[in-house]
Amino acid sequence: MKQLHKQMSSKRDDDTIPMSQSSPYSPKALKHPRSLPRSLHYLFREQRLLFILVGILIGSTFFILQPSLSRLSPAESTSLITRSVSSTNYSPSRMSFNYGGGKTGRVPVGIGPRRLRIVVTGGAGFVGSHLVDKLIGRGDEVIVIDNFFTGRKENLVHLFSNPRFELIRHDVVEPILLEVDQIYHLACPASPVHYKYNPVKTIKTNVMGTLNMLGLAKRVGARFLLTSTSEVYGDPLEHPQKETYWGNVNPIGERSCYDEGKRTAETLAMDYHRGAGVEVRIARIFNTYGPRMCLDDGRVVSNFVAQTIRKHPMTVYGDGKQTRSFQYVSDLVDGLVALMENDHVGPFNLGNPGEFTMLELAEVVKEVIDPSATIEFKPNTADDPHKRKPDISKAKELLNWEPKISLRDGLPRMVSDFRNRILNEDEGKGL
Amino acid sequence: MKQLHKQMSSKRDDDTIPMSQSSPYSPKALKHPRSLPRSLHYLFREQRLLFILVGILIGSTFFILQPSLSRLSPAESTSLITRSVSSTNYSPSRMSFNYGGGKTGRVPVGIGPRRLRIVVTGGAGFVGSHLVDKLIGRGDEVIVIDNFFTGRKENLVHLFSNPRFELIRHDVVEPILLEVDQIYHLACPASPVHYKYNPVKTIKTNVMGTLNMLGLAKRVGARFLLTSTSEVYGDPLEHPQKETYWGNVNPIGERSCYDEGKRTAETLAMDYHRGAGVEVRIARIFNTYGPRMCLDDGRVVSNFVAQTIRKHPMTVYGDGKQTRSFQYVSDLVDGLVALMENDHVGPFNLGNPGEFTMLELAEVVKEVIDPSATIEFKPNTADDPHKRKPDISKAKELLNWEPKISLRDGLPRMVSDFRNRILNEDEGKGL
Numbered sequence A, B: 001m002k003q004l005h006k007q008m009s010s011k012r013d014d015d016t017i018p019m020s021q022s023s024p025y026s027p028k029a030l031k032h033p034r035s036l037p038r039s040l041h042y043l044f045r046e047q048r049l050l051f052i053l054v055g056i057l058i059g060s061t062f063f064i065l066q067p068s069l070s071r072l073s074p075a076e077s078t079s080l081i082t083r084s085v086s087s088t089n090y091s092p093s094r095m096s097f098n099y100g101g102g103k104t105g106r107v108p109v110g111i112g113p114r115r116l117r118i119v120v121t122g123g124a125g126f127v128g129s130h131l132v133d134k135l136i137g138r139g140d141e142v143i144v145i146d147n148f149f150t151g152r153k154e155n156l157v158h159l160f161s162n163p164r165f166e167l168i169r170h171d172v173v174e175p176i177l178l179e180v181d182q183i184y185h186l187a188c189p190a191s192p193v194h195y196k197y198n199p200v201k202t203i204k205t206n207v208m209g210t211l212n213m214l215g216l217a218k219r220v221g222a223r224f225l226l227t228s229t230s231e232v233y234g235d236p237l238e239h240p241q242k243e244t245y246w247g248n249v250n251p252i253g254e255r256s257c258y259d260e261g262k263r264t265a266e267t268l269a270m271d272y273h274r275g276a277g278v279e280v281r282i283a284r285i286f287n288t289y290g291p292r293m294c295l296d297d298g299r300v301v302s303n304f305v306a307q308t309i310r311k312h313p314m315t316v317y318g319d320g321k322q323t324r325s326f327q328y329v330s331d332l333v334d335g336l337v338a339l340m341e342n343d344h345v346g347p348f349n350l351g352n353p354g355e356f357t358m359l360e361l362a363e364v365v366k367e368v369i370d371p372s373a374t375i376e377f378k379p380n381t382a383d384d385p386h387k388r389k390p391d392i393s394k395a396k397e398l399l400n401w402e403p404k405i406s407l408r409d410g411l412p413r414m415v416s417d418f419r420n421r422i423l424n425e426d427e428g429k430g431l
């Protein structure tokens, strides 16, 4: 105890030493050591203390005034941060002469060609990257927003050197401000394995993400397209599904985060349309496949193709008699653009009405990729819809759109992409 | 032009005058007028400028350090603000010895009686205030959170002097941190006229509000009860509705903000239950009536009763053959408490299965309140469900709960409350 006390007091001594010792190694400090009373005297003479107080006042005033100077809306301040991250520089004083998001862009007459400025959220993903290719191809400026949860830079790397292309790492759950004419809002994990990974985040992405992008659309007068899903029909009791069908969705199941999230996103879009006059477009996308799909995401086409390339048996859940329709990605992208450019709010089913059972799909994969492929059966997952097939007569009539590429034509187009990525993966593992 | 110039220059003169004139009315100012060079000289002598700089440094340091001192999580800072507003003071160091939100509270053994600390969001509303009465009545501590969108202080004023009661003005769209054992989450506008007023806010309340309160439940280990609604069944195709029915809800209609908002709230509750082990309870409430209901909120019981008291005809929408069930509020409150105290997650239908057409309801109102009352027919509103009636066998069996008060017994109990408020209203207008 005594020792402890001694230690403590010596510790206290140590603490005070440096202040009273004038070390030759402390540069500049204590060059003219003064006694404390003398220093105080010096301080109090000639109103020096008063001037310290004046200084404090000046310093404080600056810091008190400063927040009110920079008091921007959250959206604006966030976008400033993001802009600096992505080091772009749009002149905020440029005026828009077309708020409808029509054919002509926000660039004033006389400044260069009339291009559209288009945001694609989730543009680093499967569908998004194909959409970006099409928009860049026709001459527009495209800004991709993506948090890379499921998206990959590889899907866009061929555009990095294009001055009309830009990539912003940003989560749509946070607001952002950009000057644009059109917003394609795709950001959302799309396959069960991804959207179930963090169901609460999936709902946030769908609700707050959509809210933020609708807020942007309202603020800058842009047209807004939501990529909804055939999952809003749930396990449908109507067959095929028309857009007027209200669906049969389990609100409290494991898939509900996606299904209900997308339904609420549709509600929000319609409320912004009715309440704030935002020009919205709603697409209900049915199963789509093609190059750049996630490998191993549990979606049936990527599963079967990847398994066959890897010489594994194809996994069929349940009896394999549940049906799906399969749309090739270029058909979908054509449909999305047609919907955006037209005058109809929607919702519009975008899908390929050709109906296949899982077993029939497995047959086509066998034919097209590897005749020696085999099938393995596993028990079905919860809430897996039994049947789904779009009625696309609305899109046919009003958008003059219908899919052109059959499953037998489309499947071979994704094989080389899948083969390359699986090869790279295996090489990666081999290292 | 000349005149304008003269005006402008004289204006400029006016602006500069007060600074150079020594008015007898400006107190203290300019007592010892100095010349500018003299003042500057004075400033530069005796290191005064240096001391101003030192002062600026001191002032700035304080303001630079201060935000990092108060850098709490949003939830914490919000709750601090709110607490100071409501001037309560919970010791944050008190430990919980029961995380399940069971019968015993978070107060350590030996410190007073074992009370539960309970939050009721939306507790200033119709259902919430009756629930609070019951909880206070049985000896618990109750904190009400309400933004007073549709709630009224009058509903709680009789509890203001009770030390076990507390009222916090707070919007659930923002997070809040409280030490509690149970959370009854009711905050949400409940009638079409209110939830359609700002549909986007309705969705925010349901999604972000529920997210925030679930986050609180997770953080402090509280049990969480969501008041969902029979509207999750939409315009049901199954009759009566069991809890297993997935519903028939329009995702893009004018009522969707409420219906889809509540469905997503249920999804969130189940995801917190499955993913984070939060003890959740889900109640699906069917039409409820009683004292303190909003007047003029468009719900049929309050409409009919208020109209009859005012000697107006009762408005029936459509043909009046659509049916509803009507539950007296004390039955509902008993059901909510039974659900909270039991071990079943739910969802549970809480409603009165007695089925009435609008015309039959009008007949009962006539009988009970004023035999001379009349009826007026108007066209029906969009998406109004045709039929709704709960199947309450699950609650009967598992919660041992069923409603006790019939429409004929319940209606008279709300008449005097309605009469008083309508009288007060009329007096208010007369002033």
Ligand SMILES: NC(=O)c1ccc[n+]([C@@H]2O[C@H](COP(=O)([O-])OP(=O)(O)OC[C@H]3O[C@@H](n4cnc5c(N)ncnc54)[C@H](O)[C@@H]3O)[C@@H](O)[C@H]2O)c1
Pocket (backbone or CB within 6 Å): A121, A122, A123, A124, A125, A126, A127, A128, A145, A146, A147, A148, A149, A150, A151, A152, A170, A171, A172, A173, A185, A186, A187, A188, A189, A190, A191, A205, A209, A227, A228, A229, A230, A284, A285, A286, A287, A288, A289, A294
């Ligand atoms: N592919 C289909 O069969 C299909 C079917 C129905 C609907 N959809 C919808 O189409 C859209 C695109 O689907 P996909 O197949 O290209 O999926 P994908 O997973 O390949 O692409 C989604 C993209 O969104 C990004 N993202 C996810 N959350 C984000 C967030 N919070 N902030 C920013 N970016 C985020 C991902 O990183 C990814 O790049 C999705 O909205 C999906 O729901 C797709």
Ligand SMILES: NC(=O)c1ccc[n+]([C@@H]2O[C@H](COP(=O)([O-])OP(=O)(O)OC[C@H]3O[C@@H](n4cnc5c(N)ncnc54)[C@H](O)[C@@H]3O)[C@@H](O)[C@H]2O)c1
Pocket (backbone or CB within 6 Å): B121, B122, B123, B124, B125, B126, B127, B128, B145, B146, B147, B148, B149, B150, B151, B152, B170, B171, B172, B173, B185, B186, B187, B188, B189, B190, B191, B205, B209, B227, B228, B229, B230, B284, B285, B286, B287, B288, B289, B294
């Ligand atoms: N009364 C019914 O017939 C009925 C039927 C089904 C479901 N419900 C549900 O029961 C709950 C209570 O309904 P009620 O009839 O008492 O309605 P009410 O309007 O009287 O009460 C709702 C309360 O929530 C408050 N509130 C609304 N938004 C809020 C926000 N963002 N932050 C904080 N407080 C907020 C309101 O001020 C009000 O006090 C609601 O969730 C409602 O959806 C009621």
